[in-house]
Amino acid sequence: MPSSWSPSLRFELQFTGENINLWGEKLNAVLQHADYAVAGWLTKPLSGPAALSTANAGDDEARAAMVKFTGGAGPFTVTIPPVSKSYLVWNACDGPVTLTTGAGATVTVDPGDILWIVTDGGAVKTPGYGGASIKDWVSSVAWSYNAGALPAQAGNAGKFVRTDGSSASWQSLSTSDLSDYAGAVKGLALAFAIAL
Known part of the structure; x- marks a missing residue:
């Protein structure tokens, strides 16, 4: 049976007895992805609607713990994967950035604001403060x-x-x-x- 992937962060889940003599290399790749998911920083330039990239075996943008959006006046809409995850989001654009999974509630981050956002895979929310920055x-x-x-x-x-x-x-x-x-x-x- 082949490896499978964790649903939220796309970590490789080894099948018993699989990848003999490669297990350490694969484990190191998972640990690097885990490090990025906990403390990784992504700077994402925006010039129009965008989606954070995902990849089972490789590096991806959506795994980052913190995201800084840069770009012009917008407004911009950024689609995040429809899986449970939290992000610390910094809008360094000149206009608002709206985060969505494509379903449910969205959060709009005003220029210069930094918000902690969470998603259950559908709705995007910010803990407390009714979706606004503090x-x-x-x-x-x-x-x-x-x-x-x-x-x-x-x-x-x-x-x-x-x-x-x-x-x-x-x-x-x-x-x-x-x-x-x-x-x-x-x-x-x-x-x-x-x-x-």
């Missing part, structure tokens, strides 16, 4: 309470944004605002850490 998620949450817009900034230097629950406005800082300063600083530090 930076975009924090931004949307922080300003969603004011319909995504800051009050006019002209003439409001040194003031802070305060809301009454229905509208936001710039106000001067008062001593009563400092009553929970320690808690506010912790929350602000966490928000900045997440946003950066």
Whole structure:
């Protein structure tokens, strides 16, 4: 019986008694592919729609752990294999890159963003944050309470944004605002850490 291949990463699965005197060479090839799947880096230039290559016996792009897309303005669509896998994706293009298996949900990575994406072989998702980068998620949450817009900034230097629950406005800082300063600083530090 001939060798077979693992479904997700296409590692060669040796049949008992097969490849006598070649087993070490084949094992080394599998270990190199495993190393690439865990810590390998792929830079993929884009100029149009693309698919990450796959190959049972050889090197392939889809096995990489981390992928950096480069290219023009796009938008670009990249098809990944319909198997379970995770990737760390960096969009260094000038436009958005959408990742798909060709079926199910997709994830769009904005220019300059780095996202961790996962697929179950159908849908492509990013853990948490509703498919957005951490930076975009924090931004949307922080300003969603004011319909995504800051009050006019002209003439409001040194003031802070305060809301009454229905509208936001710039106000001067008062001593009563400092009553929970320690808690506010912790929350602000966490928000900045997440946003950066």
